[in-house]
Amino acid sequence: MLGLDIGGTKLAAGVVDADGRVHSFLVVPTQGEQGPRAVLDRLFALGRKALAEAGAEPGGDVAAVGIGCGGPLDLDRGTLLAPPHLPGWRDVPVVAEAGAAFGLPAALDNDGAAAAAAEHCYGAGVGTRDMVYLTLSTGVGGGIVVDGEVRRGAGGNGAELGHVIVDRRGRPCRGCGGRGCLEAYVSGTSIAERAADELGTPGLTAADVAAAAAAGEPVAVRVWQETVAALASGLTSIVNVLEPELIVLGGGVTRSGEALIGPARAAVRAAAMTPAGRAVRVERAGLGDRVGVVGAAAVAQQRLVDGVPT
Amino acid sequence: MLGLDIGGTKLAAGVVDADGRVHSFLVVPTQGEQGPRAVLDRLFALGRKALAEAGAEPGGDVAAVGIGCGGPLDLDRGTLLAPPHLPGWRDVPVVAEAGAAFGLPAALDNDGAAAAAAEHCYGAGVGTRDMVYLTLSTGVGGGIVVDGEVRRGAGGNGAELGHVIVDRRGRPCRGCGGRGCLEAYVSGTSIAERAADELGTPGLTAADVAAAAAAGEPVAVRVWQETVAALASGLTSIVNVLEPELIVLGGGVTRSGEALIGPARAAVRAAAMTPAGRAVRVERAGLGDRVGVVGAAAVAQQRLVDGVPT
Numbered sequence: 068m069l070g071l072d073i074g075g076t077k078l079a080a081g082v083v084d085a086d087g088r089v090h091s092f093l094v095v096p097t098q099g100e101q102g103p104r105a106v107l108d109r110l111f112a113l114g115r116k117a118l119a120e121a122g123a124e125p126g127g128d129v130a131a132v133g134i135g136c137g138g139p140l141d142l143d144r145g146t147l148l149a150p151p152h153l154p155g156w157r158d159v160p161v162v163a164e165a166g167a168a169f170g171l172p173a174a175l176d177n178d179g180a181a182a183a184a185a186e187h188c189y190g191a192g193v194g195t196r197d198m199v200y201l202t203l204s205t206g207v208g209g210g211i212v213v214d215g216e217v218r219r220g221a222g223g224n225g226a227e228l229g230h231v232i233v234d235r236r237g238r239p240c241r242g243c244g245g246r247g248c249l250e251a252y253v254s255g256t257s258i259a260e261r262a263a264d265e266l267g268t269p270g271l272t273a274a275d276v277a278a279a280a281a282a283g284e285p286v287a288v289r290v291w292q293e294t295v296a297a298l299a300s301g302l303t304s305i306v307n308v309l310e311p312e313l314i315v316l317g318g319g320v321t322r323s324g325e326a327l328i329g330p331a332r333a334a335v336r337a338a339a340m341t342p343a344g345r346a347v348r349v350e351r352a353g354l355g356d357r358v359g360v361v362g363a364a365a366v367a368q369q370r371l372v373d374g375v376p377t
Numbered sequence: 378m379l380g381l382d383i384g385g386t387k388l389a390a391g392v393v394d395a396d397g398r399v400h401s402f403l404v405v406p407t408q409g410e411q412g413p414r415a416v417l418d419r420l421f422a423l424g425r426k427a428l429a430e431a432g433a434e435p436g437g438d439v440a441a442v443g444i445g446c447g448g449p450l451d452l453d454r455g456t457l458l459a460p461p462h463l464p465g466w467r468d469v470p471v472v473a474e475a476g477a478a479f480g481l482p483a484a485l486d487n488d489g490a491a492a493a494a495a496e497h498c499y500g501a502g503v504g505t506r507d508m509v510y511l512t513l514s515t516g517v518g519g520g521i522v523v524d525g526e527v528r529r530g531a532g533g534n535g536a537e538l539g540h541v542i543v544d545r546r547g548r549p550c551r552g553c554g555g556r557g558c559l560e561a562y563v564s565g566t567s568i569a570e571r572a573a574d575e576l577g578t579p580g581l582t583a584a585d586v587a588a589a590a591a592a593g594e595p596v597a598v599r600v601w602q603e604t605v606a607a608l609a610s611g612l613t614s615i616v617n618v619l620e621p622e623l624i625v626l627g628g629g630v631t632r633s634g635e636a637l638i639g640p641a642r643a644a645v646r647a648a649a650m651t652p653a654g655r656a657v658r659v660e661r662a663g664l665g666d667r668v669g670v671v672g673a674a675a676v677a678q679q680r681l682v683d684g685v686p687t
Contacts (some may be wrong), residue, residue, distance in 0.1 A: 122440070141653055148652070197531040206578050212422060213620070220620020220653060221507040227650045230617040234557075235543050235610040245648050247544075278422070300545040304614060308521070308541040310530020338555050340537045342449055376526070 068367045069114055069129050069169065072153035072178065072359030073136040073161075075099065075152030078106070081357065082121035082129065085372075087189030089357055106153075107161065122305040125169045132165045132173040134348055135181035135359050137208060139377035142223035144174045149270040151242060151256045152206065171198040174370045177219065177316030178202075179226055181362030183210025186315045188365050190353030197311045200352070201228050202331075203298075204318035206242055207250040211309060216375070229254070235298040252297030255320050262290045277323040295327060299334030306339040306347050317352030324351065379439050379479065379675045382488065382669030383446040385409065385462030385515055388416070390441065391667065392431035393674035395682075397499030399667055400431035409463040410580075416463075417471065423476040430621065441476045442483040443677030445491035445669050447518065448492045452533035455485045461552060462516065484680045488512075489536055492662075493520025493674030494527045496625045498675050500663030507621045511538050511609075511660070512630035516552055517560040521619060539564070543610040552638055563606030565630050572585070572600045587633040591612050605637060609644030616649040627662030633647040634661065 072079040074097060081092040093113050099106060123129045139148040145162025147153070165173040176184075183192075184198035192198040198212040209230030211218050219225055229250035230243050237247030238257070251257055255273035262276040263269050265286045278286030302314055314335075316328055318333070332349035339347065352360055369375040382389040384407060389673040391402040391601050409416060424442070433439045449458040456474025457463070457610040469530030475483040476489045482606055486494075493502075493510035502508040517539030520601035521528050529535055539560035547557030548567070561567055567665050573579050577648065624645075625639055642659035664671055679685040 074687075197535075213523050214526075216524075218523050221622040222620060222652060222656060224650065224653050225618060227617040227618030227620075227653070230451070230650055231614045232543060232610050233545050235606065243617075243648075243650055296545065301541050304541045305618065307537040307553075308535060308615065308618060310535030310537075311531060312531040338553075340534065340540055340553055342532060343534050343537070346532060349620070 068364035069118060069132045069171070069336045070360035070362070070364035070367070071110055071132060071134045071165065071245060072099070072363055073110065073134065074138070074178070074359065075134065078110045078113055079360050080117040081360035081364070082117055082123050082329055083361050085368055087117045087185070087244070087361055087365070089361065090123065091119050092115040093120070094359060103156050103159045107164055111165065114169065125171050129171065131367040132169050132171050133181070133363035133365070134161050134165055134173060134175045135178040135366070136161065136175065138177045138227070139224045140175060140177055142175060142219070145173070147223055147346070154255040155321040174367045176363070176366040177210070177223070177226070178359055178362070179208035179209040179228070180217050180219055181366045182317065182358045183212055183226070183362070184365040184369065185216065185354055185358050186317070186352055186363035187212050189361060190358070191315045191321055191350050192313055195307065195312045198313045198315065199228070199309060199311045200317065202318035203246045203255070203316060203320035205252050205254060206258055207254050213309065228301070228305065231301045231304050239324065249297060249301035253301070254296050258294055259318065261293070262287055265290065268298045273320050274322065277326060281326060281363070295330045295334070298327070298331045299338065302331065302335045302349070303338040306335060306343055310343040311347060314347060315352050316349065317358055321351055378680070379428060379481070380670035380672070380674035380675035380677070381424055381442060381444045381465070381672055382405070383420065383444065383520045384488070385447070385670065388420045388423055389670045390420065390427040391670035391674070392427055392433050393649055395678055396573070397671055397675070398432065399671065401427040402667055402670060403427050403430070405578070407662035409466070413466050413469045417474050423473065426480065435481050437649050439481065441677040441681040442479050443491070443673035444471050444475055444483060444485045445488040445674070445676070446485065446675040447516070448472070448486060448537070449534045450487055452485060455483070474673060482681045484677045486673070486676040487520070487533070487536070488669055488672070489518035489538070490520040490527050491676050492627065492668045493522055493536070493672070494675040494679065495664055495668050495672035496662055497522050497527065499671060500630055501625045501660050501670070502623055504661050505622045506621045507619065507620045508625060509538070509619060510627065510629035512626045513563050513565070513626060514564055515564060517564050523619065523687045533686065538615065541611045541614050545608045559607060559611035563604050563611070563630065565636045568600060568604055568630065571603070572597055575600065583630050584632065587636060591636060600639055600673070605640045605644065608637070608641045609648065612641065612659070613648040613654070616653050620653040621657060624657060624659045625662050626659065627664070627668055631661055
């Protein structure tokens with residue numbers, strides 16, 4: 068499979084086999100402001116380079132193309148509707164475009180669903196039947212596996228796990244225009260912004276805040292504690308609704324590792340209903356930066372080769 | 378099927394056919410403080426009376442017994458673990474007891490899951506593939522239908538929809554010991570309690586508050602608005618996670634009808650992510666007080682006759 072991932076900051080492409088092994092992996096900046104035509108041309112060029120690096124030929128070794136992108140999507144038509152991380156993109160027919168570019172069947176999926184498929188098939192979630200994946204990155208997204216399959220909701224746009232509300236009168240959420248969403252507290256953007264606002268120091272990153280919190284800087288400690296509490300609250304709601312065996316946390320914010328996941332895990336296990344809360348595991352993702360490409364490939368494999376329904 | 382429902386205040390029994398038609402329906406008070414032995418004896422006596430009223434014989438016209446009860450449950454062993462609405466009940470083997478009492482195969486399910494099955498098979502949710510059921514009653518429970526089937530989570534104790542958090546620093550929640558759960562705002566108990574506290578008038582019911590709010594009494598109006606806002610917030614999280622086509626609201630609190638559901642529907646559709654929020658329907662349950670018995674029967678039908686896995 069050729070996996071393509073359209074992120075807000077990065078485009079990625081790679082050749083992935085049916086066992087999840089990555090035979091090539093390439094990344095370039097998205098530059099979404101160039102508009103869909105220019106960006107898709109660069110994405111497909113990147114895909115051709117990934118095929119060449121893997122020594123793979125469309126139609127020969129490579130059977131299909133998978134594309135992951137943030138929603139909302141129209142899965143039936145294979146179009147991006149209005150991805151918030153790509154301002155101005157509307158109704159972009161990526162499946163038709165990719166199919167034409169590579170002469171292969173193509174499948175589109177939400178990047179959170181694709182990443183959940185990747186972690187479930189090849190990563191931290193192997194062997195689970197009920198699993199939740201969250202990516203804590205520039206924004207917060209995710210995917211859910213219920214009774215062994217990735218579930219996408221009635222129209223393919225469910226699992227917007229960044230928009231579980233933790234405080235209905237809380238911080239405004241840029242992603243959805245509402246208030247108090249998980250994303251408004253635990254995205255890298257939000258962590259950096261809250262610390263920068265309090266300290267009057269623009270240009271901070273979430274990694275800076277994590278480091279300052281680890282060093283005991285009081286404002287960073289407070290922002291970090293709020294981040295952990297909001298994450299735990301959102302995960303508690305998710306556990307109470309879905310009772311997963313496992314929550315997998317990925318994305319750049321999880322580079323802070325157990326400094327975030329450790330206290331969040333303890334709080335979720337204490338706060339979620341018994342017995343679901345006591346049983347749930349909370350672990351870091353297994354596939355790192357390649358999860359998007361592996362997930363896009365996994366979705367193409369499932370849908371276009373194995374015939375799993377969307 | 379013989380359906381049995383073990384509620385905190387009422388026991389119910391009825392004979393229900395495979396088309397969801399109710400051939401008999403009887404209710405008595407639970408009196409859970411009498412302990413499991415006495416209560417189960419009265420429940421089974423009620424079941425026998427329901428069979429007699431329907432002119433049905435175990436093994437003849439009636440193939441199985443379904444039992445619905447609030448969780449946590451052990452579905453594999455068929456036991457109630459520690460239902461919060463039945464204080465002091467621990468590890469009660471209701472499936473074995475009912476099987477012995479009626480000489481029939483028996484199945485246990487969470488009452489929320491059973492009610493979701495009932496509404497999905499015979500009520501407001503007929504024809505949907507992705508549906509959420511919430512009961513707003515003394516407590517708040519629910520069930521979820523994903524891709525056409527009731528889903529119960531990894532251990533059969535998911536869909537605790539009353540414990541979706543809407544305000545992580547909000548009101549203490551008696552049901553789970555946490556804070557700011559949906560149940561702490563939209564249960565009949567909580568609606569009555571908040572109004573009674575503010576007015577200094579003990580003994581109010583949620584129906585009294587609804588009536589006073591409709592008449593414009595300022596405290597009742599404020600409590601009602603908070604109830605609607607909390608409900609909308611919890612439903613928004615649920616829509617963002619599950620993207621159901623339909624949310625079905627049942628339980629005593631929904632007797633207030635569109636005074637509750639109307640503004641909650643409008644708020645959810647505005648607050649949930651596009652396109653899921655715009656598409657979701659929010660409707661009142663179709664089966665009224667019989668949903669528990671019909672649901673217990675539906676679960677027995679699915680699991681013991683049709684062979685649907687739990």
